[in-house]
Each structure stands twice: as structure tokens, then as C-alpha cells.
Amino acid sequence: MADSGNAPKPSSSVKLVLLGEAAVGKSSLVLRFVNNDFQENKEPTIGAAFLTQKCNLPTRTIKFEIWDTAGQERFASLAPMYYRNAQAALVVYDLTKPTSLVKAKHWVAELQRQASPGIVIALVGNKLDLTNDEAGSGGDGESPGVDGEGDARKVTTDEAKTYADEEGLLFFETSAKTGYNVTEVFTAIANAIPETSLKTARGPGAAHAAARSEEQRVNLNGARDQNAKDGCAC
Amino acid sequence: MADEIAKEYDVIVLGTGLTECILSGVLSVKGKKVLHIDRNDHYGGEAASVNLETLYKKYGNYAQGTEPWKEYGRLNDWNIDLVPKFLMSSGELTKILVSTDVTRYLEFKQVAGSFVQQGSGSKATVAKVPSDAAEALRSPLMGLFEKRRMKNFIEWIGQFDIKDSATHKGLDMSSCTMKDVYDKFGLEAPTKDFIGHAMALYQTDAYLDVPGGAPEAIEHIRLYGNSVARYGKSPYIYPLYGLGELPQGFARLSAIYGGTYMLNTNVDELVYENGKAVGIKATMTGVEPEMKFETRAKMILGDPSYFPDKVKVVGHVLRAICILKHPIPNTSDSDSCQLIIPQSQVGRKNDIYVASVSSAHNVCPKNYWIAIVSTIAETSANHHLELAPGIERLGKIEEQFMGPPIPIYEPIEDGTKDNIFISKSYDASSHFESTTDDVRDIYRRLAGEELVVEGLREGIQVTSEE
Numbered sequence: 001m002a003d004s005g006n007a008p009k010p011s012s013s014v015k016l017v018l019l020g021e022a023a024v025g026k027s028s029l030v031l032r033f034v035n036n037d038f039q040e041n042k043e044p045t046i047g048a049a050f051l052t053q054k055c056n057l058p059t060r061t062i063k064f065e066i067w068d069t070a071g072q073e074r075f076a077s078l079a080p081m082y083y084r085n086a087q088a089a090l091v092v093y094d095l096t097k098p099t100s101l102v103k104a105k106h107w108v109a110e111l112q113r114q115a116s117p118g119i120v121i122a123l124v125g126n127k128l129d130l131t132n133d134e135a136g137s138g139g140d141g142e143s144p145g146v147d148g149e150g151d152a153r154k155v156t157t158d159e160a161k162t163y164a165d166e167e168g169l170l171f172f173e174t175s176a177k178t179g180y181n182v183t184e185v186f187t188a189i190a191n192a193i194p195e196t197s198l199k200t201a202r203g204p205g206a207a208h209a210a211a212r213s214e215e216q217r218v219n220l221n222g223a224r225d226q227n228a229k230d231g232c233a234c
Numbered sequence: 235m236a237d238e239i240a241k242e243y244d245v246i247v248l249g250t251g252l253t254e255c256i257l258s259g260v261l262s263v264k265g266k267k268v269l270h271i272d273r274n275d276h277y278g279g280e281a282a283s284v285n286l287e288t289l290y291k292k293y294g295n296y297a298q299g300t301e302p303w304k305e306y307g308r309l310n311d312w313n314i315d316l317v318p319k320f321l322m323s324s325g326e327l328t329k330i331l332v333s334t335d336v337t338r339y340l341e342f343k344q345v346a347g348s349f350v351q352q353g354s355g356s357k358a359t360v361a362k363v364p365s366d367a368a369e370a371l372r373s374p375l376m377g378l379f380e381k382r383r384m385k386n387f388i389e390w391i392g393q394f395d396i397k398d399s400a401t402h403k404g405l406d407m408s409s410c411t412m413k414d415v416y417d418k419f420g421l422e423a424p425t426k427d428f429i430g431h432a433m434a435l436y437q438t439d440a441y442l443d444v445p446g447g448a449p450e451a452i453e454h455i456r457l458y459g460n461s462v463a464r465y466g467k468s469p470y471i472y473p474l475y476g477l478g479e480l481p482q483g484f485a486r487l488s489a490i491y492g493g494t495y496m497l498n499t500n501v502d503e504l505v506y507e508n509g510k511a512v513g514i515k516a517t518m519t520g521v522e523p524e525m526k527f528e529t530r531a532k533m534i535l536g537d538p539s540y541f542p543d544k545v546k547v548v549g550h551v552l553r554a555i556c557i558l559k560h561p562i563p564n565t566s567d568s569d570s571c572q573l574i575i576p577q578s579q580v581g582r583k584n585d586i587y588v589a590s591v592s593s594a595h596n597v598c599p600k601n602y603w604i605a606i607v608s609t610i611a612e613t614s615a616n617h618h619l620e621l622a623p624g625i626e627r628l629g630k631i632e633e634q635f636m637g638p639p640i641p642i643y644e645p646i647e648d649g650t651k652d653n654i655f656i657s658k659s660y661d662a663s664s665h666f667e668s669t670t671d672d673v674r675d676i677y678r679r680l681a682g683e684e685l686v687v688e689g690l691r692e693g694i695q696v697t698s699e700e
């Protein structure tokens with residue numbers, strides 16, 4: 001339905017949520033992925049419920065419906081509705097802040113308890129540009145770590161990677177600022193989404209999917225929603 | 235963290251019930267700076283949906299040291315509404331959901347059937363409420379001649395136009411009563427009963443004798459008919475995972491438009507200046523250390539529990555939440571339904587409502603049903619007897635949760651004097667029309683204008699993609 005005719009590849013919508021402590025860079029990662037942009041200390045856009053971005057794989061197209069937290073994580077007030085039915089989650093920590101990894105582990109546990117069984121979870125250590133690592137520092141001279149001074153890393157790659165492996169999570173270290181590894185996270189998630197969970201994809205894109213007892217589902221938006229979908233069909 | 239709370243907001247909202255969340259959503263979209271607080275660790279207040287463990291603990295009906303909820307499948311599969319209601323598919327709440335785009339976060343399913351009881355005890359019949367002329371002709375609720383009269387009545391309801399006196403059957407709509415209208419069609423008492431109570435959804439018979447009250451009753455019957463016509467089966471829809479999703483959806487709307495959310499936060503004091511509320515002192519718990527803060531606002535709104543000395547009790551609701559392993563008998567094995575027992579059928583003044591949902595709505599594991607029986611208290615003791623006619627309809631009950639009568643509160647004043655705007659408690663009605671009336675009423679009081687939801691987000695909405 002989202003395909004415009006000339007693209008014969010199957011396309012499915014996937015609900016992806018972001019979780020993690022406030023200020024670890026969740027919104028910035030999305031902005032980098034969707035707009036290839038980064039803005040220091042910018043308040044999120046008011047009124048943006050969703051960002052969507054396509055991910056083209058060799059055999060199919062995944063359309064991420066990305067739910068940002070809208071700031072509700074700031075005072076520990078994120079609604080369970082937010083991560084309900086999510087097929088993918090980016091659990092983000094700030095690798096310069098160990099407490100944010102503790103928080104990330106809480107979120108992983110919460111997802112394993114509450115979320116859909118087949119959910120794909122990626123653990124993401126963000127702000128790699130603040131470390132000495134070759135890869136993340138981006139070489140724009142702004143990075144504090146170039147000459148060995150001020151390496152702000154507080155969470156080792158090993159520690160996080162070991163934990164991610166134990167829990168069966170994808171694992172990446174990224175920088176929303178330089179863009180390092182950001183697209184890779186989303187592509188890896190897209191690749192990891194099982195075919196079967198695509199069949200039960202939520203949202204209007206999945207309305208005609210033959211999922212369990214769909215017949216009574218109602219589309220409140222009727223024709224209006226159809227237009228909206230056409231408008232943003234990618 | 236406390237420095238992230240602003241010194242002043244336009245509105246502070248207390249309690250995350252549906253009424254409060256719709257209002258903070260709407261106010262945020264309109265550009266108001268909102269701080270929304272709840273003392274609980276979850277959204278929804280009185281209108282939350284909870285799991286079975288929480289329900290057992292709330293009602294305390296189990297032996298110390300036992301964990302009866304463990305016999306009922308996965309705990310997280312349970313989302314039991316504390317307040318049973320359905321949405322009318324052409325009703326106000328549906329309109330608000332659509333015009334605010336909150337439909338994006340929620341999925342709805344039809345309620346499979348709407349039923350009404352005639353007679354009582356062992357002679358009771360349970361039958362589908364007819365929603366159009368054709369169904370009226372097949373209904374076991376009426377005899378042959380009465381069916382004809384009902385068909386005429388339903389067809390007339392469809393043609394009725396308040397502005398065209400030719401459609402008024404010679405009645406003066408400004409002064410006649412609904413009883414006059416029924417009499418014009420020669421409808422019998424049991425028919426009036428199911429029209430008034432199962433279609434117009436009046437909870438008592440007071441509507442019958444209101445001079446000039448006919449157009450309103452006709453409007454109610456039409457809402458029922460239009461709602462059925464929208465998806466078939468029944469006029470009701472219901473959100474997957476329970477009603478608790480509704481306040482969460484509106485809270486997200488508010489947050490997306492800049493609203494700040496704080497759960498686990500106690501209001502220690504309302505701050506007044508010259509008799510007007512100007513702010514709060516509060517403590518957020520669940521964080522180390524506790525966070526005390528103080529902030530100001532031009533107005534404060536919230537549910538009755540935050541303002542015990544500013545509300546009065548106007549009645550009590552009786553409610554029994556029952557877990558079943560089968561659908562309600564005589565409802566065609568519906569995965570969900572509403573059954574209305576009109577008051578006159580069982581010698582009461584107020585109707586008894588039975589609302590049932592099941593795993594089809596992701597509110598419980600497979601092969602379970604949740605049925606909630608409710609009515610307005612008419613006695614001061616023996617409340618279980620008042621609910622008995624409804625309980626009798628359920629067949630075998632695995633577990634029953636019934637607490638003391640639940641008080642229904644209303645604000646004493648309208649809030650214009652002290653800048654405190656208080657919502658009403660959820661009533662015993664089976665749908666949300668009175669909740670949205672309250673939303674409109676509070677909005678009018680605090681904003682001094684009518685709430686227009688149509689096109690609310692147009693022109694403000696940011697497109698989500700290049």
C-alpha cells in the first residue's frame with residue numbers, strides 16, 4: 001500500500017520506540033537517521049508525533065514508524081502504551097554516564113517483561129565522539145579526545161557488549177553528532193525483524209494483513225486516514 | 235532535576251483520568267504550557283486498567299500469603315478496567331480521538347453485541363437490541379402488532395427534523411414529552427423500556443415526563459442508530475488493551491505539544507493568593523532523593539480526589555468485577571457485549587449494566603471473559619442484592635471483586651472564583667458521553683469559550699517526513 005507501484009518489493013511498517021534516560025541522545029539519533037542533521041541543545045519539535053523513515057533492504061522495504069518519547073521519560077512518566085506492540089526498540093545510554101547504562105538495563109528488563117515476544121532490541125551507547133576512539137571522533141577537531149586528553153568514556157565497550165550478548169541484544173556505539181554508526185543501527189534492526197512479525201504489523205499498513213481475528217478492528221479515521229497515508233507515503 | 239520544572243505554567247493538571255488527559259491534550263495543542271501530575275505510579279487514576287494482582291490487592295479478597303492471581307495465566311495479559319464503559323462509535327469521544335489524531339496510538343475493535351433484558355428471574359429473556367426497522371421486525375422482544383408500531387417509530391426517527399414541523403406528527407416539540415411521542419405511536423410499556431434504556435441509554439425514567447424533552451431523546455436514539463450503522467453489530471467500540479489506553483493516548487498528545495508529565499508526585503499544598511489558587515507545593519517520590527518543588531500556574535484543574543473540601547457526593551455506584559471462563563449466556567457467544575437490564579424490569583429506579591470484554595480485546599488471556607456489573611445504589615445496605623439481577627445473568631463466576639459503594643463527586647463551585655476547575659467522577663453510565671460533556675463544560679468554564687475540536691491540529695501539525 002505504501003509502495004508507489006514502481007517499487008515491487010514488499011514493504012511493511014514497523015513500530016520502533018526509543019527508550020533510555022533523558023539527554024542520552026535519543027531524539028538526536030532519530031534526527032540524524034531521518035534528516036541526517038544534528039543540532040546542539042535544540043528542543044524537540046512541538047507537535048511531531050511520529051517520524052517515519054524507510055530502510056531499503058535487498059528483498060524488502062521496512063518503513064520505520066519511529067516513536068520518540070515526547071519527553072515523558074524525564075520524570076519517569078513514560079506510559080506503557082508507548083512501547084506496547086513495538087516491534088523494535090532502541091535502548092540508548094550515554095557512554096560517558098554509567099548511570100545511564102543502569103537505566104538502559106532497566107528498560108531492557110521492562111521490555112522483556114511487557115513488550116511483544118518477538119521484539120528486536122538494540123542497545124546503543126551514544127556520544128562516541130566524546131571519547132578517544134578513532135571511529136567516533138569524526139576528526140572535526142572539536143572532539144576532546146584527539147590528543148589523549150579528556151576522554152570522557154565511562155562505560156567500556158566490553159562491559160556493554162558482554163551484557164548485550166547475554167541478553168541477546170544488538171549492540172552499537174554511535175555518535176548522533178558525527179553520524180557514526182547511526183544508519184547501521186537501523187539497518188541492523190531492519191534485518192533482524194523476523195518475517196512473521198511483519199505480518200502482524202500494526203497500523204493501517206497492516207489492516208489487510210491476515211492476522212488473528214482482525215475482522216472486528218475498526219478504522220476510526222475512515223477516508224481521512226487514507227489521505228494522510230498517501231500524503232506521507234514514501 | 236527540579237530545575238527542569240518551570241517557575242510558572244499556564245495550567246497545572248492534577249490526576250491522569252480521561253477527563254484530565256483530554257483537557258491537557260487539548261490545552262497543550264492550543265499552545266498552553268501544561269504541567270500534569272499524578273500521585274500514582276500509573277496513568278488513569280480512577281479510570282485505569284489494572285492487572286489481576288493489582289485488582290486482588292485493591293480489593294483484598296484473598297488470604298495473606300497466597301497468590302491467587304498466579305492461577306490465571308500471564309499477569310501482563312490482564313488489563314481490567316476499574317470503570318466499565320464503551321465508546322459510541324459515532325459519539326463525542328470518537329470525534330475527539332479522530333480530530334486530535336490520538337487514534338494513531340490506539341486500536342479499536344467493535345463490541346460484538348448490545349442486549350437488553352425483558353422480565354426478571356427465571357422468566358427473563360435476553361435479546362439483541364434492534365437497531366433498525368428490519369431488526370425490529372425480527373425481534374423476539376415484541377409481539378406481531380407491536381413490531382409494526384416499532385418499525386413505524388424507527389422509520390419516523392430517521393425522518394424527524396426539528397426544523398420541519400411537517401415531520402412532528404402534529405406534536406408541539408417545544409412542550410410535548412417523550413411519553414407523548416411514544417403514545418402517538420401506541421408503543422407498549424416494555425417497548426418504551428428498551429427504547430429509552432437500551433437505545434437512548436437513559437438510566438432512569440425521568441426523561442419520559444420532561445416537557446420539551448422529546449428532541450433530546452430522539453437525538454439519543456439517533457446516536458445509537460448512527461453508531462450501529464457505522465460498523466454493524468453494536469453501537470460500541472473498545473480500545474485494545476483496555477480503557478486505560480485512552481488517558482495515556484491523550485497524555486502523549488499533550489507531551490508531544492510540550493506538556494510535562496510527572497507521576498509519583500504528591501501535591502502537598504495548594505498555594506492561594508487573595509482567595510485564588512496560584513500554584514502548588516509538591517513532592518516527587520520514587521526517585522533518590524525525593525524531589526520537593528514549588529511552581530505557579532494561572533489555573534489548576536483536576537479530579538475530585540485532589541480537592542476533598544471542594545466537592546460534594548451526589549450518589550454512589552455499585553460495581554462488581556467478575557472473571558468468567560465463558561461468554562455471558564444468551565448473548566450468541568459474543569466475545570464482548572453490553573447487557574442492559576432496565577430498572578422497571580427488576581423493580582428498581584436505576585438500570586443495571588453488564589459490560590463484558592475478553593481476550594479478543596487483549597484484556598485477558600484466552601478463554602477468559604471479564605464482566606462488570608454496575609448500577610446506582612438505591613439502598614444503604616445489601617448492595618450485593620441490588621446487583622444480583624445482573625450477577626445472575628453471568629453463569630459460573632471464577633472470581634468476583636466487589637468493594638463498598640463508590641462515591642460520585644461533583645465540584646461545589648464552577649471554579650471561576652478560585653481558579654480551581656474540578657471534574658466530576660465517572661458516573662454509572664455505560665458510555666463516555668457524560669465524560670465528554672464534562673470535558674466541554676470544564677473547558678467552557680476555564681477558557682470562556684466553547685471547545686471546538688474539529689480541525690484542532692490542522693495548521694499546527696508538523697509533517698513527519700520530507
Ligand SMILES: Cc1cc2nc3c(=O)[nH]c(=O)nc-3n(C[C@H](O)[C@H](O)[C@H](O)COP(=O)(O)OP(=O)(O)OC[C@H]3O[C@@H](n4cnc5c(N)ncnc54)[C@H](O)[C@@H]3O)c2cc1C
Nearest residue numbers: 027028031035039042043044045048051068696697698699
Ligand atoms: C534534540 C532534538 C530532538 C528532536 N526531536 C524531534 C521529535 O521528537 N520529533 C520531530 O519530528 N522532530 C524532532 N526534531 C527535529 C527538529 O526539531 C526539527 O528538524 C527542527 O525543529 C527544524 O525546525 P526549524 O523550523 O528550526 O528549521 P527548518 O529550517 O524548518 O527545518 C530544517 C530541516 O528540518 C526539516 N524538518 C523540520 N521539522 C521536521 C520534522 N518534525 N521532522 C522531519 N523534518 C523536519 C525541514 O524540512 C528542513 O529540512 C528534533 C531535533 C533535535 C535537535
Ligand SMILES: Nc1nc2c(ncn2[C@@H]2O[C@H](COP(=O)(O)OP(=O)(O)O)[C@@H](O)[C@H]2O)c(=O)[nH]1
Nearest residue numbers: 022023024025026027028040041127175176177
Ligand atoms: N557530543 C554529543 N552530544 C550529543 C550526541 N547526541 C546527543 N547529544 C546532545 O545531548 C543532549 C541531549 O540529546 P537529546 O537527543 O535531546 O536526548 P534525549 O533526551 O535522549 O532525546 C543534546 O544537547 C544533544 O545535542 C552525541 O552523539 N554526541
Ligand SMILES: [Mg+2]
Nearest residue numbers: 026027044071
Ligand atoms: Mg528527546
